Amino acid sequence: MKRLAIFTAAAALLSAPVFAETWNGTLVDVMCKNKDIASHTKKCALGCAKSGFGLVTGDGKFVKFDEAGNAKALAALKATEKETDLKAKVEGTLDGDTVQVSSIAIQ
Secondary structure (H helix, E strand, C coil): CHHHHHHHHHHHHHHHHHHCEEEEEEEEEHHHCCCCHHHCEHHHHHHCHHHCEEEEECCCCEEEECHHHHHHHHHHHHHCCCCECCEEEEEEEEECCEEEEEEEEEC
């Protein structure tokens, strides 16, 4: 019985990274997700930060970030020198329609 419990725990830990996904797109605040993202600015995203953040993918789909992802997006925006074209790579797991973000890198 003890071996079965250890095996099950090990299998669960090893399978968790399998569900991680990567998305590429444009980082945008929730309030502006339906606007022209090509002209969306860092200043606007920072100003609308309270609405939360997400990513508009190349096919136009919007994926919303969880609270931890919102904090990571805000930190990434503050750290970047880019003012427009906020392309980003996001890693995490999809939980319903929300991404549980593990990392964000503005490219």
